[in-house]
Amino acid sequence: MVTIPEYFLLMLLIAFAAGFLGSLVGVGGGIIIVPALTLLFGIPVAVAAGASLIAVIATSSGAGYTAFGKRSPANYKVGMLLMTVLAVGAVLGAVATVLVANSSLKWVVFLVFGIVMLVCALDLYVNRHRDENVEVVNDKVAAYFELPDAYYDQVTKNNISYYPTRVPHGMGVMFTAGILSGMLGIGGGVFNNIAMNSIMKFPLKVSVATSNFMLGLTAVASVGIYLLGGYLYPLIAAPVAVGIMFGSINGRKMMNRIKTSKIRMVFIVVIVVIGIEMILKGMPPL
């Protein structure tokens, strides 16, 4: 039996680690929080998912609190552009869930996306020494949406200009990610980075910072369901939120100090873990 003081202390530590990792690679931390709450403390899945959404908002806010006004690499324009298609996809996904509840095809979706994630991880690993995108790409769609920009890299002490490309492809991935997020309840952080870094060729630090900004908004769209459904427990969420905020503040400070290649390696490990988790969910029960 775990007492409440023990729960608070343990969750503060676990949430700190989740927030640190989340803000470092631009994911929400739900992959750590939900299993911790359900497996370690026996908390119902719906209650854990509600606390996890609060954790995602805390990661986003903590990372933004550290970065904003200090030459944040976040690109708010691409964030809002991708949020538009992501939000439309998420609403359609939620509606589709009502229409095709418990579809037998869900396992195929999990399996396909698990494999896609592993392929993306392999691609990132093979190209891990690739330079950040300093080459000029004349992409008309990116220019129309005013996406080319620059950020200050505190490690190299340089202003790095970037010229993103394949905007429609990135928007397509985010639209699909939105539908899947609405249908399957999977997080969007990994997809944000795959769309921005792997497909649209944004520098990884820009992708991570922008993803942190987007994650908070995405979580707010879903939190209403848990709030009004009575699944949001303040005293369960409290240590999670406090730990995550301190973790994400420190993770974000670390992101500004370490090399992109190291962040990329951490991100590859996170994608592989989530990819395997999705494939296992897609496997038929033995």
Add this chain to the structure above:
Amino acid sequence: MMRCDANSAIRCILCYGVIGSLICLITGSILVFAFAGFDFMTVGQFTTGNIAGSNMLTAFFVGSSLQRIATFIVAVGVLVLIFIPISRAAATILMFAQQGNRKYVILTTLVLVILALGFFVIGPMETGHGL
């Protein structure tokens, strides 16, 4: 005429939001322990309807007055946290408006409208709390 700086507004929202939320969450949690005893229950009892098990809808209506205040403070901290991204997006609209960037004012407003739709319409529909 004094002009509001949108960048400062976003900075203030993040700064005061995060600090305010942390203060409420930490203070409320300490008060819960102080008023209800340090090891008054196990985590298994969290979701069974007693004071610590109050969800966000019932947090303000159960328990003794001191316990209610403590849980209320924690719930306020969670609510403040939820409203940080929404306020941040609203301030981003102001930032784009000041830059005269009509394209992104429309896009950001569209995002906020869709999010509001998800929060106030689709969420309640899925949980049976329809408007």
